[in-house]
Amino acid sequence: MNSILVTGGAGFIGSNFVRMILSEHADCLVVNLDSLTYAGNLGNLEGFMDHPQHKFVKGDICDGAGVEKLIDEYKIDSIINFAAESHVDRSLVDPGIFIETNVKGTLALLKAALDKGIGRFLQVSTDEVYGSLGSEGMFTEDTPLSPNSPYSASKAGADHLVKAFGHSWGLEYNITRCSNNYGPYQFPEKMIPLMINNALADKELPVYGDGLYVRDWLYVYDHCTAIWKVLTEGKPGEIYNVGGNNEKTNLEVIGLILERLGKDSSLITYVKDRPGHDRRYAIDSSKMMSELGWAPTVTFEEGIVRTIDWYLENAKWLETIVSGEYEKYYDSMYSGR
Ligand SMILES: NC(=O)c1ccc[n+]([C@@H]2O[C@H](COP(=O)([O-])OP(=O)(O)OC[C@H]3O[C@@H](n4cnc5c(N)ncnc54)[C@H](O)[C@@H]3O)[C@@H](O)[C@H]2O)c1
Missing domain, CATH: 3.40.50.720 (NAD(P)-binding Rossmann-like Domain)
Known part of the structure; x- marks a missing residue:
């Protein structure tokens, strides 16, 4: 063993x-x-x-x-x-x-x-x-x-x-x-669960800068x-x-979340940017694929739906995580517009 x-x-x-x-x-x-x-x-x-x-x-x-x-x-x-x-x-x-x-x-x-x-x-x-x-x-x-x-x-x-x-x-x-x-059990300080959590509560969705930062999910x-x-x-x-070969801007990701939850884009609120915010990440995984025969199995479109549904089905988990300490942290990060 x-x-x-x-x-x-x-x-x-x-x-x-x-x-x-x-x-x-x-x-x-x-x-x-x-x-x-x-x-x-x-x-x-x-x-x-x-x-x-x-x-x-x-x-x-x-x-x-x-x-x-x-x-x-x-x-x-x-x-x-x-x-x-x-x-x-x-x-x-x-x-x-x-x-x-x-x-x-x-x-x-x-x-x-x-x-x-x-x-x-x-x-x-x-x-x-x-x-x-x-x-x-x-x-x-x-x-x-x-x-x-x-x-x-x-x-x-x-x-x-x-x-x-x-x-x-x-x-x-x-x-x-x-x-x-992204996926189940991610702490809601990170972008995707944060946006899901806020959208569910009809709270503002804080978006850094112009929202056009690109990440490979x-x-x-x-x-x-x-x-x-x-x-x-x-x-x-x-x-x-x-990597996932799945480049998306933050606004694209948030758009998919709003659509799935049936919420309005008026929840989006632009906030002061993070200092030194990296503009774009994209990763070449060809070595993993050619040498080890690995490939991602979940497309972003499937994965984001699974993730949103998981947060909907696990409201108790989310409730426990979003404690008083987290609320204090959240206010200190996003109150400066
Ligand atoms: N989340 C991402 O998108 C991502 C992407 C690429 C790489 N990573 C890397 O993957 C790893 C896991 O990321 P994650 O998102 O799950 O992080 P996370 O913050 O959700 O989890 C970190 C875990 O480490 C534990 N921990 C922290 N300090 C510790 C210590 N001194 N001794 C023992 N345990 C300690 C925490 O209690 C927590 O359970 C990290 O090394 C991160 O750099 C994360």
Whole structure:
């Protein structure tokens, strides 16, 4: 049986990944290490907490000794690092925690992985490490890193550390760099669930700048299958870009949400732009496709409907998440017009 340490498995992508593994790969033990920050929620793992192949541990990736103990106790053979501070807007308000978790936390995991002879270290990274594109071109794995926000700078720092551990000490690693994800269990500070949540409550939909920022959207399940492919078939020391080939402006995405929910575009409210906002991301996933035979299975048009319907059917989840703390954060971010 494979024994995998998944970090950040109570967050959005991590919990979708844990659900996928436990549902589709009977030969895996998943040890799920998550410190349960505001973004981590055990409700994301409902129905899987007591699964015999799942062990949830509340703990911090910065605690190297704790990680080493888990590796010994569960005979871990690979580590997938999802744990991170993940929201660009928050990184503009409080960059320090992004360095703590994303850089120092990854370093602690790398040291533990090396000391314990872990077979594969998979770092879940982002296309944001490449910076911003104009109206043409796509990021490839050879695009130089040029991060623009404290979030993407911290993720780029972590990527460099992972490569350095491979180069200097032979740690067997992979890095995946994925475009924007959407789907069930995403915290409503991120654009798609935020817009769904507000539209449902007939609240204004805050749109940054001119709303023409372009992102390449990937349904979260397809990101999870890509990570599994890389873990099980990726060549050690390789980086793989993962994307949906689904470029959309923010206004296009919001238009689809309004249409599905039968709400009026008068809810759209333009707000002061995010400083240093990257204009466009687009990712070339041809290496994943040609070398590992991976391809996305969910089109944006299908995925957005599934996502909206999921939020409609899981109103209780949303209600619990949108707590007083979140409301305070929301007001501080979007009150300045
Ligand atoms: N969301 C996206 O669109 C996207 C795209 C590409 C890559 N990524 C990357 O994927 C990963 C997961 O993203 P997400 O959107 O699921 O994030 P998320 O914010 O929803 O979840 C992060 C999880 O990490 C946990 N965590 C934070 N600090 C921790 C610490 N010190 N120790 C242990 N656990 C800790 C949180 O409790 C939470 O459960 C991140 O590394 C992110 O950079 C995200």
